[in-house]
Amino acid sequence: MGDKHVVRFEPVGIEIEVDEDQTILRAAAEQGVQLMHGCKEGQCSACKSFVLEGDDIEYDKYSTFALPDYEREEGSTLLCRAHPYEDLVIELLNYDEEIIRSGLPLTKGTVEVVGCEAVTHDMRHLTVKLVEPSEIKFFPGQYMDFVVPGTEETRSFSMANTPNRDGVYEFVIKIYPDGLFSGHLADRLQVGDRLDVEAPFGTFTLRQNRATPLVFVAGGAGMAPVLGLLRAMAEGGVERKATFYYGARTAGDLCFEKEIADLAPQLSDFRFVPALSEPDGPESAEWAGETGLITDVVARHEGDLKGADAYVCGPPPMVDAAIATLTQLGVSEDNIFYDKFTTTGEQEGEDGLS
Incomplete structure (x- = not known):
């Protein structure tokens, strides 16, 4: 372990201690401070912030698409890649104080595979059950990290279900021919296999105490977190107007249409x-x-979407295009919440770290 330094987040006034061996984002998550983030790999820029005080920061590898050199020189930083070597004051550029203060503790565990079925030619519906500990808490829309068997690598996938007493978690995962985890999922994973996991991550969660209309936009495996949110809305009797736009290449790439149709009468x-x-x-x-x-x-x-909340999930190009479209239609950027499903080993890709 390295030396510890104090990192203060403005304008919310929260302070945490960060070990030099940790990223700022990781340390915050371990202390229940839920900062905005997406991929945790330095690719999506969801955690981009600005350094107000201090400059002794070391970085893990990241994409210059997420943090161009000129932005870093001007003081911008990626919290998921940044290691502090002195006390820092960070201005959060993308934050929701309600979410920051409602973070759940990170928990490691082991799950057992109970089902894995094809829902399209290149997407699998993976279902696992918690073996230990007795519970890993999460909010609908968040994601879980899986340790790839035989490696120390992790891959992240959004949960499609709502919290339940049975300790069951569902995922919709896109298969890539050379995907480290998805290749294992497609060719070798069996019912009964056990996997090491950690959760919860992500801030793609429904903002409570709001009555504004909702617009969901997703593509590919972006179905998973939106399905989790819709299921949660149905279970909780949330009475908000909602429209779900889902993009697929062909009719064979559509999935979960029947369940969504069954959910519709339960939504207002x-x-x-x-x-x-x-x-x-x-x-x-x-x-x-x-x-x-x-x-x-x-x-x-x-037409005019002024006042609406929008949730966007899928490949980075689709997410970027959707944000541009939604802002043109009147949605405030502060009310657009997104998850970019990046791929490891590529600058831009489609799924949740395959």
Whole structure:
């Protein structure tokens, strides 16, 4: 362990101690301070902040797309990559004080695989059950880290379910041919196998005590956290108007349509709008729904979205395009919450760290 330094976050006035061997984001999470973050890999920029005082910071490897050199020189930092070597004062640029102060403690555990089924040609519905400890708490929309068997590497996947007493967790995971975890999932993982995990991570959670309309936009495995939020809304009787725009390439890439249809009557004012970006193939011959990029579909369907909350999850290019579309339609940037599903080993990719 290295020396410890005090890091103070403004404008919320929270202080934590950070060991030099830790990143600031990791230390905050261990102390129940839930800072905005996404990939934890220095790729998505969700944790980008500004250094007000102090400059002795060392960095783990990160993408210059997330933190360009000129921004770092001007004082910007990525909390998921930054190791403090002196006391610091950090200005949080993207934060929600309600979320910061409601963080849950990180917990390590072991889960057992109880199901793994294909929901499309390249996505799997993985279900695991907690073996130990007795509970890992999380909020719907958060994600869990899995240790890849035989390695010290971890991969992150969003939970599609709501908290439950049975200790069961569900995930929708995209398969990549060379994915370290997803390749294992596709070819070797068996029911009964055990995996080491840690959770909860992420701030893609429903902001409580609000009655504003909701717009969900997702693509690919971005289905998982949105499904978790919709399930939670149905269970909790949340009465907010909500529309879920889901983008897929072909009709064969759609999943969970039946469950979403079953959820609709349990939600007070809900609409599901799936769209195909490549509708000309044989799988989509009978498709009569929306076509085109999901961001274009949102623009066609929505008018003035001023006052709405938006949740966006999927590949980084889709997330960036959706944020631009939503802001043009009137959604405040402070009310757009997103998860970029980046891939390890690539600068830009589609899934939750495959």
